Amino acid sequence: MTDHAAVVHGEPVPKNRVDAFLQTVPERPCRGAGLYSSAAPPRGATSHNGAADAKRHNAAPPAALSAQAQRQRRRWATQVVVADELARRACAERGLAPVAEVSPTRLLAVAEKDVADLGSIIAAALAHSPAARAFLTELEAEQDIPEEAVRDYYDRNRDRYLTPDALRRGVDPFRRTAPEDFLPYEQAREGIARELRHAAGRRAFFAWFDRARADVVYAAGHEHPGDPSHPDHEHRH
Template sequence: MIVIDELARRACVDRGLNPPPEVTPAKALTLAESDIADLGSIVAAALAHSPAARTLLAALEAEQTVPETAVRDYYDRNQDRFLTPQALRRGVSPFDGAAPEDVLPYDEVRQGIAHELRTAAGRQAFFGWLDQARAGVKYSHGHEHPGDPSHPDHEHRH
């Protein structure tokens, strides 16, 4: 987490970004379990404690462009996510030929889909940045872990 924070601080300086002041440990952010599962525990912990990492992630998300065709394709392929509450109460399945009125209109969900796709693309960009930034980091012997995926014993516990 300390390495990710330091790398993110340097990246923010390089990009001219100004992270907010440090968060005291008592006021560290909490992340949803789904975010932890999507990000991995080390990256999630770093984001919870590092304003610089959060600032960098936000900048990377803002840089992402999601084509309208990708948003529409996501909507068309994931009709089960867009069933109306009434259709869900009736037990309608999008896989068994839901009627058009059983699915929320594209215009109502388009912005939410674009936001989800931009968030996912931003996270991918953050992971790519982190992999590249960590490539030059040299750890002192014995300090390669825990949490360093390049170390063969990165999951051991103390």
């Protein structure tokens, strides 16, 4: 019986890394992710005191997961751990030194919006992995946003740049307006460029992850949750 969950570039990723990560993941189902709760745990809760916290807050214990849900949970967790491993390697190649987590046993909290925007695997990987966050930051810094792209965004989204006075007066940005109703482009430019760079960095991260995991070999029971080669697959990220 194999003791690894996956093989990444010829190196085994031990199952105990997946097990350790699962200890930080609440089992409550989450709308949108299909697998896990993205709600933050009570302050101070860890994987060891979660039951006590639930009792103290008079919360009913969650129903036990089915065997299929447990299998999918492990497959999902393997993807997150593989993302962490790949990001560690990418950071090492670039000479980046991610800041280590202070309390790796703390329950993982993933914002609902991040699950919706990124998918549960990437959202959890970024919440769990300092290396993934460091690599994403590096990718964002590399994005070159042309001036014309920033200007085009400003021109197409004028409703976002109404001045406070115009908002108070109920100015409709799509009807008759005056130039003074809008924040000048020069003042909005930096924020727009930052938003576009952030979005471009995320797209680059998605593309990198798809390429980087293409050659990963998974042990039985640790395949991607959406892999159609196993009968109970679910293509939900």
